[in-house]
Amino acid sequence: MTFDHAPFLFGPALLHWVLVFGCFAGIVFSVSVLIALGVYGASGPTAVMGRVWQGLHDFLGISPRRIWAISLLTIKEAVRRKALFVFVVFASLVMFAGWFLESDLRADLQVKNAVSFALTTISWLTLPVVLLLSCWGLPEDIRLRSIHTIVTKPVRRNEIVMGRILGFSIVASLIVSMMGVVGYVWIRRQVPNNAELICRVPVYGELSFLDREGNLTDKGVNTGDIWEFRSYVEGGTRSSAVYKFPMDKVTDNVRFESRFEAFRTHKGRIGQSLLVRYVLVNPTKGLRVPLGSFEVAEFGLNEKDVDRQISFFDEDKNDNRTVDLFDDVVDQNTLTVEVQCLDAGQYLGMARPDMFIRMPDRSFVVGYFKAVVGVLLLSIFLISIGVTSSTFVKGPVSILLTFTVLLVGQGFREFMLKLITGEQKGGGPIESWYRLITHMNDTLQLPDNFGVKLMQSIDNLFMGGLWLVQHLIPDLSYFVMSPYVANGFDVPWSTAMAKCIAMTVGYLVPCLLVGYYSLTLRELEAK
Amino acid sequence: MEKQPVIQIKNLTKIYRDFWGRKKVRALNSLSLEVKKGEVFGLLGPNGSGKTTTMKLLLGLLFPTEGEINVLGKPASDVSKNEWIGYLPEESYLYRFLNAEETLDFYGRLFDMSAQQRKERANQLIEKVGLQNARKRQLKEYSKGMTRRIGLAQALINDPDLVLLDEPTSGLDPLGSRDMKDLIVKLRDEGKSVVMCSHLLADVQDVCDRIAILYAGELKELGSVEDLLKEQHETELLTSKLSPEAVIDIEAVLAKHNAKLLRHGHPTNSLEDLFLKTVQKSQERPGQRYVPTGSEKT
Amino acid sequence: MIEQLTAQQRKVAYLIGIVVLMVPIILLGMPATDEASSGGQLARLRQTHDLGESSLGKVDPTSATMNLVLLGMRGIAVNLLRMELDTQKDRKQWAQMRATTESVILLQPHYIQVWRYLGWNLAYNVSAEWDAVEDRYFWVKEGAKFLMQGAEKNRRHPEVYWETGRTLGQKIGRADEWKHFRKFFKIDPDKDRYPNGPDSDINPEGKDNYLVAKEWYQKANDAEEQHEQHIMMRALFRSYPARSQLDYAEALQKEGLFDETTRNAWSLAYKDWVEGFGKMVFQEDDFEIYLEADAKDVDQIADTSKVDRPLVERAIDIHQKVSNYKFWRTKAHAEMQVNTQGVHRELYEAEQLFKKGDLEASQEALDSGLKRYELMLETYPDLGMDDNTLEEGLWAVMLWQKIYQLKNQIQPEEFPLKAIWEREAGRIPNIQQDFNRKFGPSS
Structure with missing residues (x-):
């Protein structure tokens, strides 16, 4: 298991967020002004400005005590609606799960299974409850008109x-933390x-390659793998993978851990795996x-410990x-x-996350509860969207x-990306239907006529919508941190x-705005 | 003493639209009225006449299609006016999983009251509405009457200047009804303005200083209860018991003044008559509205 | 008037409705008990046509539940899982892929081709991706275990049994790593879980892989008597248990074992081949044949079935050719002789002596062995067609030549097997390459 780990850069991320948020806000504002102008005439834009001003005013004048009152009410509601009952389900699941998890597996796999099971169960039980609660609370308030006693x-x-x-x-924190502890x-x-x-703490480096003549390249050899994640170096030549690790602390020894892939072009020595060697270099x-x-x-x-003092045979100096x-x-x-x-003629494959320096381990509790916090963050994200x-x-x-x-x-962003980029063959929805009905293979060219053009331009609209959805919905798989811990x-x-955290906050802010305006601009009558 | 208007409604129209924006119901049609400070104002009308709509428009729960609303000198959409307003909804839409104390505590928090204040106020109100024995029970176990009481208590949690009561006595037994009316009168005595709507005429007659009668979204009558019940073309005399001879004498006197005795007996005219008359008239001649005269404008 | 029914009347009406609807449900759908022809119409139909879950093999309650829960969406779910399987394979997430394999099979527990494909995928494709032989062996085992599970759930079908036999026999016995695999089969490399013994899931009694494979092939044959297989010609399919015994004996020999065990293995193989497979009855259009039929038997078949003799002969001939019947009969017969084993032993020992550097003794053994080898071919000329036998002979000649080279002597013009050496010149370069890799190129 390796983790693709583009680090999170706060600055650019914030800038991007501000840009997107600003553009959206700008578009919504301009459209509102235009519509108001059309519907109400000259007084329309003033009214829109008034709303914006009012909104600003309302956001600046929030009272923590009132917010807390509503939070408290929400919590009481959830508790009295027996939302915490889910904990009982969790407890009983966990109590008997041991019976069904394979116990004759390799020890490390058992650990992996147990950790995955606990964390997955926590999220699978929490998320539906959170989803139901958060999506049901306000509409129920509006339906029963309890909200009338609040907004007056x-x-x-x-x-609100x-x-x-x-x-x-x-509520989610309560549930998740209780489950977390029991888990x-x-x-x-x-x-x-x-x-x-x-709970390993890895330090990753930068990876580049040397080809068989020893020239620097950014990729190694492709051995025909469909997955272009790893690059290969050829054995018995000067070809090698060069990892550059940041090192700012002095320690007594350094432990390298790696997971490389072997690719054989001939049988070689059966019964013996490929030989690998690390060469530490000071250029x-x-x-x-x-x-x-x-x-x-x-x-x-592959684990390799290196002491601070290294004795070796220097081939240059022959000593x-x-x-x-x-x-x-x-x-x-x-x-x-x-x-x-x-091994001459054999290849060794690696990617950036395949080798790291293992720093002193953290306590397992730390990693575990970080993953639990991940579940909580996802819950909060869903709550924001739901509310x-x-x-x-x-x-x-x-x-x-x-x-x-x-x-x-969680699962369809990649597929959507394939659809948008056209990597997934078959065209948009209408074209796909057309091809399905006419039994037309996706490699066949469509005829060049008006109908096809019309169809494709409508499909392009759909694709545009899909593009928007693909960009609006974040990659929620980041919240699933159980693979790390497992x-x-x-x-x-x-x-x-x-x-x-950035994702949760980044979505919370627009959610608050949208929620505020849709509550303000609608009549709170159940219809 | 000239009384300040706490509520000013000008040409208020409310049209309910369906999902597609098509007009569905004209719930209010060009309604104008004012409520003065310190009076108990009654909105009267049959079911569906626009009373509750008016009230919700006052509270900013609904948005007017046309017209202007001013409550305590602020537009209805301004939330800050709610600081001085108490509202008892038609049915008490309170949180059924809370008990009386929690309910009042919750609404107290919404007014940014301190814990001490909330506690004092809650105790005071629970006593005032007579729920001392049920303060720890969840609202879902309450009877209808008790629900009204706690509803009133929450409306008064902030000691409001203006109290809006939607059907305050509905669901109350005669005794509870009496209590409620006493409370309303007490509120007036405390100098608060009260707007209540009801279809129970006796209630309105008992406590309201002025009433407006609405029918099908239009204002049909407006004025003080006494004025409205007074027949302008008739004069009522109330005497001690008269002998038949005395009656004949009186008729003679009347004839001299070009008038005649229409009926004698005990006075029976009541709001009910007026109300029924108004409704009947409206049904016969729809579209005729009450137009405030110059003298009404104070 | 329907609108005027009271609540009670309505309830009674519902009740009657429910009862009325229950009748056909019970008649049609009542499940069968252990007794024959019990249960509803559907259950009985299932029984007559042998379609019941329980008659197919072991029923997995999870699997049944999953399919119920998915309602009609099983196909879609399987498609998604198969896509996931492919991605996981591309990304080399083997453990996850193994789990997905289980999920697929949970949804399609009675699709023979799915079992066959997924099992083969594990034993052949996944195992080849790993570098360490132990790891490869682990995945071969995974494939075999998976197939065993499939056989258990589809007892009527011979295919999965056969596939299990093939994985245990040929994958383990003929892979490049066969020497390691065969050892691992008896003493598993995972010492923690199987201390000094075999993986009890696939080899509880610690037998040879070919013998275990033979058992699975036999199960396949037993199932095949009830249920047709669709993999290959019947004569070939049914030869597998006996073939596995032949493979066993041959493997022993390849590993340098030339004693009683090997001879017993060969003689059992001969028995299996001639008396078992050879007496197996195959149905032709109007008559039945068996492979070990001699002229008299052919007459008898022709008489009883009233068909022409040449027709019978031809049918037998075809079956024999398909299964290479005559060759294996000869080979087994030859190999079960003390003398033949002696030849093998002598040539094998010559090589061992050579490795030790005792060139004189090696040469002596070779001289004697090659002579006996020639005699053996005279007795069993058919062996002259056998790749393994020929390779053994040619290899010995190369060794013989090598000794002359090392001793810096000129090799004699005449040597045993010269005729064959010249006849089989086409084979020499390949064998010579292997030989050179092992003992260094000839100068």
Whole structure:
């Protein structure tokens, strides 16, 4: 298991957010002004401006006490509607899950299964409850007109939205943290004696390649893999993968962990895996320190500890030498490692996340509860969407909408991207139907006539809509942090946690705005 | 003493539209009226006449199609006016999973009241509406009467200047009804303005200073209860018991003044008569509206 | 008047309606009990046409539930899973892929081709992706276990049994890594889980892989008697248990075992082949044949079935050719002789001596072995067609030549097997290449 880990850059992300948000706000504002101008004449734009001014005023004048009142009400409502009952379901599931998880598996796989199970169950039980609660709360309030008793008090409509979101988030936190603790205890008990719960803290480097003549390239050889994730270096040549790790702390030893892939062009030595060697390089000093070779454990883990003092045979000087890892090898806070395959004619494949320096492990609790927070963040995201959508549609529709966001965000973004980019053959919806009905293969050219042009231009509209949806719905798979923990890794701050927090906040803000305006601009009558 | 208007409604029209924006119902048609400070104002009319719509428009729950509303000197859409308003909805749409104390505490928070204030006020109101024995029970266990009481209590949580009561006595037994009316009178005595709507005439007659009769979204009558019930073309004399001779004498006197005795006996005219008459008239001649005269404008 | 029914009357009406609707449901759908011809119409139809879940094999309650829950969406669900399977395969997420495989099969527990394909995929495709032999073996086992599970759930179908046999026999016994695999089959490399023994799931008794395969082929044959298979010609299909015994004996020999065990293996193979497979009855259009029929038997078949003799002969001939019947009969017969085993042993030992560097002893053994080898071919000329036998002989000649080279002697003009060496010149380059890889190129 490797993690593709583009780090989260706050600055550009914020800029992007501001741009998108600003554009949307601008478009909505201009369209409103135009419509108001058309419908109400000259007084229209003034009214729109008034609304904006009023909105600003309402957002500045929010009262924490009122928001808290509504949150408290929301929490009481959820509790008295027995939302916490889901915890009982979780407890009973967890109680008996041990019976159904395979216990004759390899110890590390058992750990993986147990951790995945606990975290997946937590999210699968929490999310539906959160979804139902958040989408049902406001519409039910409107239907029963309880909301009349609230909005006739000096409550700003944004306070209602905020209070609801906050309240449901607290309920979600309650549920998730209770489950988290029980899940943790359960995992502890479930782990077999010969296994342990690990929480690695990896430091990844930058990867480049040297080709067989030793020239720098950014990609290695493609051995015909459909998945172009890994690049290969040829064994027995100067070809190698060059990892540059940031090194700013001095430690007594360094542990490299890697997962490389082997590709054989001939049978070679059956019964022995390909040989791999690390060479530590200091390009400034021209120092090359080869470490002892090892057999690659394909799809497994290669662990290599390097002490601070390294003794090696220097081929150039034809002598045994000892160097200091930090004084001699690390160059400008960077440790350069060349990975070579020693078997001629065989290939070794790697990608950037395939090799890392393992820092001292964190406690498993840390990683585990980070993943639990991931579930909570996803819940809060869904709550924001749910509450917001329930300000303008009824409960069932809101549930459907939020569920769709969840579904699409979790699993269909890639497919949508394929559709938009045209990688998925067959054209838009109408063209696909046309091809289906006429049994027309997707490789066949459509005739060049007006009908086809019309069809394709309508399809393009659909595609435009799809593009928008694809860009509006975030990649919710980031919130699923259980793979990190299940595979014995800490949940990284920058690539996972920060991203998810930013995503949650990034969507919360527009949600509040949309919720506020749709509550303000609608008559709160159940119709 | 000239009384300040707490509510000013000018040419208020409300048209309900369906999903496609087509006009469905004209719930209010060019309604204009004013409610003065310190009076109990009654909105009277049969079901569907636009009373509740008027009330919701006043509260900003509905948006007017045309016209202007001013409540406590502010437009109806301004939330800040709610600081001084108490509202008892037609049915008490309160949160059924809360008990009386929690309910009042919750609404108290919405007025940004401190914990101490909330507690005091809640105790005071629970006593005022007579729910001392049910303060810890969830509202879903309440009877209709109790629900009205707690509804009134929440409307008064902020000690409002203007109280809007939608059918305050509906669902109350005669005793409860009496209590409610006493409370309303007490509110007036405290200098608060009250607007109530009802189709129960006796209630209105008992407590209202002025009433407006609505029918099919139009204002049909407006004025003080006494004035409206007074027959302008008739004079009523109330005497001690008269002998038949005395009656004949009186008739003679009347004849001299070109008038005649129409009926003698006990006075029976009531709001009910007026109301029925108004409704009947409206049905016979729809479209005729009450137009405020110069003298009405104060 | 319907509108005027009271609530009670309405309830009675509903009740009657329910009862009326229940009758056909019960008549049609009542499940069968253990007794024959019990249950409703559908259950009985299922029984007559042998379609019931339980008659297909072991019923997995999860699987049945899944299919129920999915209502009519099973096809779509399977499609999605198969797409996921492909992605996981491309991304080399083997563990997840294994889990997806289970999900697919949960939805399609009685699709024979699905079992066959997915099992083959695990044992052949996935195993080849791994570099360490132990890992490859693990995936071959996964494939085999998966197929066993499939056989269990589809007891009527011979195909999955056969596929299991093939994985255990040929995948393990003939892969490039066969030497390792065959060892692993008896002593699993996963020492933690199977300390010093075989993986009890696939080889509980610690037997040879070919013998276990033979059992599975036999099960396939048993099932085949009830239910037609669609993989290959029947004569070939039914030869597999006996073939597996032949493979077993041959593998022992390849591993340098030339004692009683090997001879017993061969003689059992001969018995299996001639008396078992050879006496198996195959149905032709109007008559029945068996492969071990001699002239007298052919007459008898022709007489009893009243068909022409040449017709019978031709049918037998076709069947024999398909299964290479005569060759294997000869081979087994030859190999079960003490003498033949002696030849093999002598040539094998010559190579061992050569490896030890004892060129003299090696040469001596070769001289004697090659002579006996020639004799063997004279006795069983058919063996002269057998790849393995020929390779053994040619290899020995190469070794013989190599010794002369190493001793810097000129090799004699005449040598045993010269005739064959010249006849089979076409085979030599390939074998020579292997030989050179092992012992270094000839100077």
